[in-house]
Amino acid sequence: MAPSSRSTSFPTLRTPSGEVPADAPRWNPQRPSAMPHHRYLPAHQRVALPLTDRTWPSRRLERAPLWVPVDLRDGNQALAEPMDSERKRRMFDLMVAMGFKEIEVGYPSASRTDFDFVRHLADSGAVPDDVTVSVFTAARQDLIDRTVASVEGLPRTLVHLYTATAPTWRDVVLGRSRTEIHALIHEAATHLMRRAEQRPGADIRFEFSPEVFNLTEPDFVLEVCDSLTELWEASPDRPVVHNLPATVETATPNVYADQIEYMDRHLARRASVVLSVHPHNDRGTGVACAELAVLAGAQRVEGCLFGNGERTGNVDLVTLALNLYAQGVNPMVDFSDIDAVREVVEHCTRLPVHPRHPYGGDLVHTAFSGTHQDAIAKGLTHHAERAAETGVPADQAPWAVPYLPIDPGDIGRTYEEVIRINSQSGKGGIAHLLQVHHGLDLPRAMRPDFSGAVQHVTDTTGQELTHKELFELFRTTYITPALDGPVTLESWNTAEPAPGEHLFSCTLRVDGREHVCDGTGNGPLSAFTDALRGIGVTVGILGYAEHSTATGPGSPAVAYAECRVGDVTRWGAGRDTSVLTASVHAVLAAVNRSGRVSS
Numbered sequence: 001m002a003p004s005s006r007s008t009s010f011p012t013l014r015t016p017s018g019e020v021p022a023d024a025p026r027w028n029p030q031r032p033s034a035m036p037h038h039r040y041l042p043a044h045q046r047v048a049l050p051l052t053d054r055t056w057p058s059r060r061l062e063r064a065p066l067w068v069p070v071d072l073r074d075g076n077q078a079l080a081e082p083m084d085s086e087r088k089r090r091m092f093d094l095m096v097a098m099g100f101k102e103i104e105v106g107y108p109s110a111s112r113t114d115f116d117f118v119r120h121l122a123d124s125g126a127v128p129d130d131v132t133v134s135v136f137t138a139a140r141q142d143l144i145d146r147t148v149a150s151v152e153g154l155p156r157t158l159v160h161l162y163t164a165t166a167p168t169w170r171d172v173v174l175g176r177s178r179t180e181i182h183a184l185i186h187e188a189a190t191h192l193m194r195r196a197e198q199r200p201g202a203d204i205r206f207e208f209s210p211e212v213f214n215l216t217e218p219d220f221v222l223e224v225c226d227s228l229t230e231l232w233e234a235s236p237d238r239p240v241v242h243n244l245p246a247t248v249e250t251a252t253p254n255v256y257a258d259q260i261e262y263m264d265r266h267l268a269r270r271a272s273v274v275l276s277v278h279p280h281n282d283r284g285t286g287v288a289c290a291e292l293a294v295l296a297g298a299q300r301v302e303g304c305l306f307g308n309g310e311r312t313g314n315v316d317l318v319t320l321a322l323n324l325y326a327q328g329v330n331p332m333v334d335f336s337d338i339d340a341v342r343e344v345v346e347h348c349t350r351l352p353v354h355p356r357h358p359y360g361g362d363l364v365h366t367a368f369s370g371t372h373q374d375a376i377a378k379g380l381t382h383h384a385e386r387a388a389e390t391g392v393p394a395d396q397a398p399w400a401v402p403y404l405p406i407d408p409g410d411i412g413r414t415y416e417e418v419i420r421i422n423s424q425s426g427k428g429g430i431a432h433l434l435q436v437h438h439g440l441d442l443p444r445a446m447r448p449d450f451s452g453a454v455q456h457v458t459d460t461t462g463q464e465l466t467h468k469e470l471f472e473l474f475r476t477t478y479i480t481p482a483l484d485g486p487v488t489l490e491s492w493n494t495a496e497p498a499p500g501e502h503l504f505s506c507t508l509r510v511d512g513r514e515h516v517c518d519g520t521g522n523g524p525l526s527a528f529t530d531a532l533r534g535i536g537v538t539v540g541i542l543g544y545a546e547h548s549t550a551t552g553p554g555s556p557a558v559a560y561a562e563c564r565v566g567d568v569t570r571w572g573a574g575r576d577t578s579v580l581t582a583s584v585h586a587v588l589a590a591v592n593r594s595g596r597v598s599s
């Protein structure tokens, strides 16, 4: 870290070797903070909050607002490498395919690429009949002219005009008073209207954003917005969009909701206004701001897919839409293949989506931890059973699986990624993976034993085990000892000379020496354990289970045996198309794992 010139720099708490010196200052909550928090004003001192009788907290989200992706404008202006036309077109086609009905496609006066892209949309017929494109411009006549020129020939457009209205921006950036800013906006809006009038037949509507609405005096916002509603002759059939951005998020989401409810109640000719919001995410609460704003009366939300955008981003439309979906509300956009959406967004923005990103991140449907895996495995089984009982297809049945807010299958994810194994995992998840991927239904009593073997590996390597590696570990731990342990079966056969009377004859090889042994019992396995006495091994079978791994003839069976061999207890397993062979191998594997065989 560069040395600080401030006297309030952090005390050195550790020596270079990492020890804490005896005289080092300790953190003390009574001590004034080394960080000058007094420089920042709380929200209520930055802007008046006129609403006290708010009603939004008791409302519910029951339908989706109009989502308007602004990835091609606000998202694009925040990229180190703004999108070229190929990337813009891919993003646009994605949005159309997902079902967005209004799409902000650029800032045509900002660059040739943006202008040409709008022209490309106009000339190529890429805009479906039910989609409106929106273009963005500052309140400057030359920029407005270029913007209107760009949309020539497009069937429906929304021209989005903006000017900063908040005090700091008025004073510091634009150097104009409230009255002067209002005049500037009015002049630009009039110019825009005149230009649009010169395009008879073109369906051009208007949107206005008082930039940094959330820090602007509410009465000034109303004054400006109401005058534009009137100027643009908005009506219920041709409403104006008033978009109220939290350009820089500065307060808790309830404050934004109060501001939006106030506007919802006080905007003039409300039926002729579409109330829109445009939250950013500086405090990490953009999604909450948008959701509360919709409760408070917003009808339209501008944002970006996966939350790209200036600084910490625009509000994330993926999270917003899927949050609604998870509440049983139709999000009105299609996320049934979220990975395909993510792939296009990552290609176009050249930014990776974080693995923990809500809904779309690589890891968000994955549990590594044992108790979560156990609950998910039980939940998935319960879900499948309940669906089968009620006759409803599993992908339509009500969802109540612990730790999974939505069915990953609904957004094109598979169950394969739901449970992954590392040192934090437990027996439930391990058993689930062996069952789902390899058809092994481990007896409950065996699960802790295998979990111990898995834990040993994951603790030693510190790494994750794939389901294939898990199966391989199971195989080498429990199955192969029957084939390569100290005792091997060279040949064997069984007979049942009378009902309930079984004979087992075999040649066993122990340390290179062959032993011919016979045994009797009330079943083939007890006859086999009797035969094992011939090499001096005492075996008691404590637990046994078997099942086939698939349906149909020729599918392998798996047998599991828990055996007491001398003074130790061990599990073994066998896998063969013959159940009898599988069970004999399971017992032999347990014997070989016991370490109690001597020739």
Ligand SMILES: CC(=O)SCCNC(=O)CCNC(=O)[C@H](O)C(C)(C)COP(=O)(O)OP(=O)(O)OC[C@H]1O[C@@H](n2cnc3c(N)ncnc32)[C@H](O)[C@@H]1OP(=O)(O)O
Residues within 6 Å of the ligand: 074, 077, 107, 109, 110, 111, 138, 139, 140, 143, 162, 163, 164, 173, 174, 211, 247
């Ligand atoms: C919150 C938002 O996202 S707003 C959108 C921001 N997006 C972008 O800026 C991306 C595209 N922008 C651009 O390509 C350029 O900035 C242009 C073409 C629009 C303008 O470029 P330039 O003429 O070089 O001006 P510059 O980029 O320095 O912008 C600053 C000027 O714009 C003025 N300005 C800022 N906002 C507005 C506005 N809404 N209406 C009118 N003028 C404005 C400033 O006062 C300043 O004017 P000054 O030079 O007289 O002091």
Ligand SMILES: CC(C)C(=O)C(=O)O
Residues within 6 Å of the ligand: 074, 162, 209, 210, 211, 212, 243, 245, 246, 247, 248, 278, 280
């Ligand atoms: C809507 C516009 C002005 C915007 O991008 C913002 O305020 O963040």
